[in-house]
Amino acid sequence: MTIGIVGAGQLGRMMALAGYPLGLDFLFLDKDAGTCAAQLSPQLTGAFEDPKLLDQLAKRCEVVTIDWENVPVASMERIARTTPVAPPLAALAAAQDRLSEKSLFHSLGIPTNDHQAVDSREDLLRAVQAIGLPGVLKTRRMGYDGKGQAVLRKASDVESAWASLGSQPLIYEAFVPFDYEVSIIGVRSTRGEIALYPLNRNLHRDGILRLTRAPWHAPVVEAAARRYMRKLLAHFSYVGVLTVEFFVRRGKLVANEMAPRVHNSGHWTIEGAVTSQFENHVRAVLGLPLGDTSVTGHSAMLNLIGEMPTREGLLSDGRLHLHDYGKSPRPGRKLGHVTLLETTARRRDQRAATLLRKIDARKL
Amino acid sequence: MTIGIVGAGQLGRMMALAGYPLGLDFLFLDKDAGTCAAQLSPQLTGAFEDPKLLDQLAKRCEVVTIDWENVPVASMERIARTTPVAPPLAALAAAQDRLSEKSLFHSLGIPTNDHQAVDSREDLLRAVQAIGLPGVLKTRRMGYDGKGQAVLRKASDVESAWASLGSQPLIYEAFVPFDYEVSIIGVRSTRGEIALYPLNRNLHRDGILRLTRAPWHAPVVEAAARRYMRKLLAHFSYVGVLTVEFFVRRGKLVANEMAPRVHNSGHWTIEGAVTSQFENHVRAVLGLPLGDTSVTGHSAMLNLIGEMPTREGLLSDGRLHLHDYGKSPRPGRKLGHVTLLETTARRRDQRAATLLRKIDARKL
Numbered sequence: 001m002t003i004g005i006v007g008a009g010q011l012g013r014m015m016a017l018a019g020y021p022l023g024l025d026f027l028f029l030d031k032d033a034g035t036c037a038a039q040l041s042p043q044l045t046g047a048f049e050d051p052k053l054l055d056q057l058a059k060r061c062e063v064v065t066i067d068w069e070n071v072p073v074a075s076m077e078r079i080a081r082t083t084p085v086a087p088p089l090a091a092l093a094a095a096q097d098r099l100s101e102k103s104l105f106h107s108l109g110i111p112t113n114d115h116q117a118v119d120s121r122e123d124l125l126r127a128v129q130a131i132g133l134p135g136v137l138k139t140r141r142m143g144y145d146g147k148g149q150a151v152l153r154k155a156s157d158v159e160s161a162w163a164s165l166g167s168q169p170l171i172y173e174a175f176v177p178f179d180y181e182v183s184i185i186g187v188r189s190t191r192g193e194i195a196l197y198p199l200n201r202n203l204h205r206d207g208i209l210r211l212t213r214a215p216w217h218a219p220v221v222e223a224a225a226r227r228y229m230r231k232l233l234a235h236f237s238y239v240g241v242l243t244v245e246f247f248v249r250r251g252k253l254v255a256n257e258m259a260p261r262v263h264n265s266g267h268w269t270i271e272g273a274v275t276s277q278f279e280n281h282v283r284a285v286l287g288l289p290l291g292d293t294s295v296t297g298h299s300a301m302l303n304l305i306g307e308m309p310t311r312e313g314l315l316s317d318g319r320l321h322l323h324d325y326g327k328s329p330r331p332g333r334k335l336g337h338v339t340l341l342e343t344t345a346r347r348r349d350q351r352a353a354t355l356l357r358k359i360d361a362r363k364l
Numbered sequence: 365m366t367i368g369i370v371g372a373g374q375l376g377r378m379m380a381l382a383g384y385p386l387g388l389d390f391l392f393l394d395k396d397a398g399t400c401a402a403q404l405s406p407q408l409t410g411a412f413e414d415p416k417l418l419d420q421l422a423k424r425c426e427v428v429t430i431d432w433e434n435v436p437v438a439s440m441e442r443i444a445r446t447t448p449v450a451p452p453l454a455a456l457a458a459a460q461d462r463l464s465e466k467s468l469f470h471s472l473g474i475p476t477n478d479h480q481a482v483d484s485r486e487d488l489l490r491a492v493q494a495i496g497l498p499g500v501l502k503t504r505r506m507g508y509d510g511k512g513q514a515v516l517r518k519a520s521d522v523e524s525a526w527a528s529l530g531s532q533p534l535i536y537e538a539f540v541p542f543d544y545e546v547s548i549i550g551v552r553s554t555r556g557e558i559a560l561y562p563l564n565r566n567l568h569r570d571g572i573l574r575l576t577r578a579p580w581h582a583p584v585v586e587a588a589a590r591r592y593m594r595k596l597l598a599h600f601s602y603v604g605v606l607t608v609e610f611f612v613r614r615g616k617l618v619a620n621e622m623a624p625r626v627h628n629s630g631h632w633t634i635e636g637a638v639t640s641q642f643e644n645h646v647r648a649v650l651g652l653p654l655g656d657t658s659v660t661g662h663s664a665m666l667n668l669i670g671e672m673p674t675r676e677g678l679l680s681d682g683r684l685h686l687h688d689y690g691k692s693p694r695p696g697r698k699l700g701h702v703t704l705l706e707t708t709a710r711r712r713d714q715r716a717a718t719l720l721r722k723i724d725a726r727k728l
Contacts, residue, residue: 013384017381017385020377020404020690021685021687022675022679022686022688023686023688023689023690023700039389040380040404040405274705275682288676289676289680290682291683292682292683308387311386311652312652312653315647315652316653318638318654318655318656319638321385322385322387323385324386325387336387
């Protein structure tokens with residue numbers, strides 16, 4: 001049984017690593033040849049829009065899913081003519097446009113920050129007037145890891161922000177002062193079975209996830225996050241793993257964005273949960289029973305960004321779990337992650353803080 | 365960094381699955397094309413004795429190891445001219461001949477059963493007279509999973525045993541009445557770092573491992589097993605994972621055989637230990653720091669032999685870990701295994717017994 005995956009980055013690679021033990025095969029489609037998933041799976045190489053490759057993928061796979069949320073919806077539509085796809089196209093489309101995403105959240109009663117569509121300089125001026133400063137101007141499409149964003153703090157920032165981003169559909173959002181960030185990861189199978197992972201607390205730096213700790217003990221916040229997740233899963237009759245990121249301000253949630261896929265903030269589940277997000281995504285899209293999402297301890301996941309510490313340095317802590325994606329180093333690029341597991345949240349937090357300092361100081 | 369593996373069965377496959385997250389690459393050599401490791405790694409296909417392929421493997425890899433202990437020693441010798449190999453050739457040679465193996469155990473003070481070399485019908489008669497009945501006549505080479513063995517219970521069994529096995533070097537061994545079977549798995553790195561996993565209790569059926577439970581609480585037995593393991597690791601200046609199987613009789617150990625490789629009785633370490641035997645083998649042969657061998661709970665590993673239960677049936681227990689090797693079914697063939705983890709040994713034993721009954725009754 002073969003699962004097709006459009007996009008062959010580290011997420012696809014980790015799906016394959018989780019799916020092989022279930023006796024499954026994988027086939028990737030990516031525009032680059034030297035992807036990190038191609039190191040361990042066959043791959044079709046060419047444009048995401050290439051009808052021949054899409055048809056080949058559809059023909060050779062039982063189901064096709066994604067490792068990147070910006071895969072063209074039209075490509076997935078073409079595949080869906082003959083082969084089941086996951087996530088649902090409507091979820092993919094909503095997640096690709098920040099405006100649709102916010103409208104969706106709003107319609108489902110999921111709190112978001114104030115926002116307005118910006119398609120002209122006049123729109124931007126109107127939005128800033130209505131919503132106020134500070135605010136963030138973002139591209140509606142193709143933004144990730146803090147890319148395609150400009151923070152506006154004072155009136156004069158309008159012109160520079162417009163100059164840098166103004167050639168594409170935009171959204172202006174109120175700047176949300178927040179106490180901390182969390183995410184929740186849920187999964188729904190083709191049979192309608194649902195499972196949720198516990199709450200993740202996330203720390204971003206320069207727009208890139210740096211540290212996730214889970215489970216994060218915040219019962220009221222978690223209950224709200226679970227409620228919103230269930231609404232989204234039900235709305236789309238969703239299939240696969242879905243992630244929603246929230247800001248937390250005085251115990252209240254503000255939805256930031258959703259990712260219709262496995263998520264960086266869920267990498268700790270490989271060792272820290274009975275069944276990883278990757279295995280559960282694979283199970284979900286095939287209609288297999290979902291695996292237990294209970295935790296096996298208190299996990300912290302740290303991203304390795306830009307350059308890799310030495311393998312020896314990282315592994316000299318015999319309890320650390322290394323995930324090296326096999327990518328070449330580049331500033332700001334996610335090259336791997338490490339996960340540590342502890343018996344208490346307190347120990348985890350201490351160990352994570354020490355490790356983060358060491359990595360930052362390049363002492364590993 | 366690429367690790368070469370001679371033999372591309374499930375053990376090699378699980379080594380690759382453990383090594384990919386460390387950012388390593390793999391290259392296999394096997395005589396068959398459709399191996400279960402080739403599903404996820406590149407492979408050179410041809411005879412284990414093919415000098416061209418051996419040279420290619422040596423050239424393309426930083427280190428070469430094995431997934432099968434009957435790889436010709438001469439092949440590994442050829443590779444070793446240019447490229448480090450693990451395990452050491454002396455350990456491989458000893459493990460390939462039951463007589464050398466027993467002599468080695470004897471010389472290191474590791475108890476074995478009585479045995480004599482048998483190269484003729486007369487040798488066999490003499491051995492039976494000296495050692496007595498019942499006894500087991502075994503081929504000295506290429507025996508595994510109970511193959512190449514004949515049990516002699518009465519004098520008249522001598523002729524039929526000789527008729528079925530007599531064309532090759534043999535060994536006659538006293539039949540060891542035993543209370544139960546255990547194995548111990550150790551690992552030593554190129555740096556001389558050593559780590560041992562806790563004791564495994566093993567249940568065989570028709571000569572094939574059926575069930576392993578670990579950790580098995582038997583402190584005196586475990587202390588002896590650890591002592592013997594350390595002697596063997598030191599004797600060979602061993603590199604990689606080494607396994608020794610023992611019979612236990614009234615609290616005393618009798619060494620049965622050793623395997624100079626990762627072992628079926630250590631498959632539970634994938635989920636049941638902080639670092640699996642597969643990852644530690646990979647770390648050891650590369651001289652990386654070894655990972656923690658502590659357990660994460662009480663594990664039971666059940667082999668799936670001859671035919672696979674349905675994936676749905678197995679996964680309907682959301683806490684069961686399935687490992688399907690992607691092989692085609694055949695009577696007596698190891699097709700996969702499942703691992704379950706519990707918080708107490710008692711719960712594990714109960715759950716394992718129930719699961720074993722279900723699998724035997726084909727109710728999954």
